[in-house]
Amino acid sequence: MKQKLLYTIGGVGIGLMLAAVFRDIEQWAVTLGLFLVVFAIIARFFWDKTRLT
Incomplete structure (x- = not known):
């Protein structure tokens, strides 16, 4: 869920640029x-760091 949200945020940012x-x-x-x-x-x-610990 978090990963999909991050990809969406990143995608919007790339789209804006x-x-x-x-x-x-x-x-x-x-x-x-x-x-x-x-x-x-x-x-x-x-x-990713917090998930590994």
């Missing part, structure tokens, strides 16, 4: 997309 490349959208959307991708990667890493 791709949309910014092909369309001239606001800078905050690019920043938000980048933040979502980074958040998903970091959260997944930490959840």
